[in-house]
């Protein structure tokens with residue numbers, strides 16, 4: 001993609017470019033034909049900027065509401081928070097605060113969500129292209145009255161706010177990292193804000209090393225559609241005393257401390273796989289208590305119970321078969337249940353799911369249901385469980 005400049009953003013935000021982009025939004029986008037047509041009406045540079053925006057808007061539709069009214073930059077779009085997570089955070093984490101700073105706002109994934117949730121937002125961005133796009137996006141969504149965009153370095157900004165959010169870039173010198181000090185700005189720099197702003201929350205990679213966090217920081221994990229999206233470290237008034245997990249889009253929450261060990265044993269009638277946010281927050285046993293469930297093994301995040309309790313915090317399967325893992329045995333189970341497909345999941349098993357799925361194909365019949373095969377360990381023994389979604 002052609003590198004954007006502030007001049008390109010001015011051009012793209014103008015009425016003629018907006019009309020061209022609106023026309024492109026409704027058509028299939030064939031690269032050669034679209035570029036050739038644009039070049040007939042525009043110069044080489046303008047045609048490339050328009051074409052790239054049309055591509056980026058399509059990519060952004062899954063991430064931003066009203067993507068067809070907004071402008072994007074490729075890397076900033078990749079880094080932007082998913083809208084349901086940003087909205088949830090704005091409402092649930094920053095709920096009590098009226099004036100919130102978004103420090104390193106990019107093209108606005110979070111600043112727009114905070115403003116849409118009714119906050120007055122101070123959005124700081126040092127990259128001139130992103131700041132220009134942010135200003136455009138704020139106006140395009142009719143939020144200019146609520147968002148003040150400040151172009152500059154967050155370290156030199158006066159912060160007259162009640163709370164601050166930061167989503168530091170996870171790349172330095174082009175390399176992706178989950179180390180807190182490798183972020184840009186570093187976690188230490190952001191934690192320093194806690195003295196100047198009453199409440200601070202910092203979005204981090206879910207794979208962070210928890211030991212790198214200062215002991216006073218609170219920590220939670222957020223998932224969306226079963227995928228772990230982010231860790232959130234809280235400082236000052238947001239230094240949560242207990243770890244928590246939030247599961248979206250349901251908005252279900254679980255918080256710690258982790259419960260005492262659960263009873264352990266072989267699968268009962270139902271098997272639960274806790275949501276990844278619950279697992280990462282270290283709250284599997286707490287969830288087990290809520291579900292009145294046992295754990296297959298103290299080291300394995302699978303729960304089991306006789307009675308099914310519906311919860312967004314875990315997925316459940318009806319147990320059809322279980323026993324020590326042998327390929328021949330599980331193939332016979334699949335055949336006996338007339339399975340048409342098998343999805344293999346594993347925890348603490350060395351077997352490669354994709355390899356086993358391939359080997360089990362011969363046991364499947366066409367038109368049968370897709371069943372799930374869990375490979376795990378119970379009391380040190382390799383164990384298999386065949387399940388069906390209830």
Ligand SMILES: C[S@@+](CC[C@H](N)C(=O)[O-])C[C@H]1O[C@@H](n2cnc3c(N)ncnc32)[C@H](O)[C@@H]1O
Nearest residue numbers: 079080081104106108109110126153154167185
């Ligand atoms: C991961 S992006 C933010 C994405 C944003 N939360 C969203 O959802 O669209 C981080 C941004 O912080 C900006 N940034 C990094 N260090 C900064 C600093 N010291 N001052 C201001 N902005 C900074 C980068 O330019 C980048 O756009």
